[in-house]
Amino acid sequence: MSGEKAGRGSDAALAAELAVADTIGRLMHFWGFKRPMGRLWTVLYLSPVPLSAGELGDRLKMSAGGVSMALNELEQWGAVVRTWQPGRRRDYFQAESNIWKMVRRVLRDRELTLVREFRATLQNAEASLAEVPATDPRSGGDQDQELSYKRERLRRLAELAATGESLLAALVAGRAIDPSTINDESGS
Amino acid sequence: MSGEKAGRGSDAALAAELAVADTIGRLMHFWGFKRPMGRLWTVLYLSPVPLSAGELGDRLKMSAGGVSMALNELEQWGAVVRTWQPGRRRDYFQAESNIWKMVRRVLRDRELTLVREFRATLQNAEASLAEVPATDPRSGGDQDQELSYKRERLRRLAELAATGESLLAALVAGRAIDPSTINDESGS
DNA sequence: CTCGGAATTCAAAGTTCTTTGAAAGTTTAG
């Protein structure tokens, strides 16, 4: 039952490790990454020595292809480092262990981008609404009222997005953030 | 092309509105909700008057069933309010417009729960590892070293999770948070 | 070079998540 290739540790310990890997996998997945990335990172994080793709695939019951793809993506995010022992033929991997550093990177390279794209969409929309002529024939001015309402709402969304971007930027820069500066609400 | 049931606004304005709805739909989806929820909420948020399920389905090209399910979920999160005008038979919906309030609610009811579950998993794992006997026959003490390494790492994850929970709780309570209090890293 | 182990790629299979639409359930005006 033990004595397998890289099958160290007691069964209970092994199972516990996998449970943690799965939980972190779910967490990562929830955060927009692929589940296997979280599982791989966890096994590496818990291992005192670098592991090869083969060992990782064995422990996590993943195909070689899956391991390769996930490790590459982890590497791109700086969550894993590829090393290799001269002489040995295969690559070895280690987990980046500064988690906050990784989080910041994701906030910077992914979330911040998302918010910026959102702001761009809002600006387009504001521009479109600004171009709408004004007062239609004798429809009662309802149109105008509706339009200005929408403009106001878009402005508000834009404000909020701008605030969100600053908050994110602050986090990325390691500065403190104060949610009480969020100026929301208006008059539903 | 205009003059349809509830088809107000210029084409360009209409298109802009849908674009915003789609973008917010994507954002919401990225944040773990269903895309249609974001789309519906947006249309409601931009509408000066409450809308019925039918009108929403028309504007967003969604089936009645889809509209109903998504609206119910939005209602459960407090993102939308159901009203109804006496006399009129159908339900009308309005968007909650205090966005930060909604965000806080999600942080409280969903993310905080996730973090707590994560902490529980970690505690289980720590317990499992604690029960592992110690020093196997003459395997050189490598086992022990590996075990204590894993224990240390789990402890670190647990610390981080605890920090995360406090930060989330602070946000929920509207207090400021300072990421520099995150004590991460160790010695890869 | 050449060989062989290892990594990568990617189409296809598999799985999960979404959306639909028809049937069943509710509600209220009459």
Place this chain on the structure above:
DNA sequence: CTAAACTTTCAAAGAACTTTGAATTCCGAG
């Protein structure tokens, strides 16, 4: 009560996403 007007439910179809594994490429030792 009844019927019309909605809403909800849910099985099934469809779409999106994941995972596999075989073929290919890469790389280093000899």
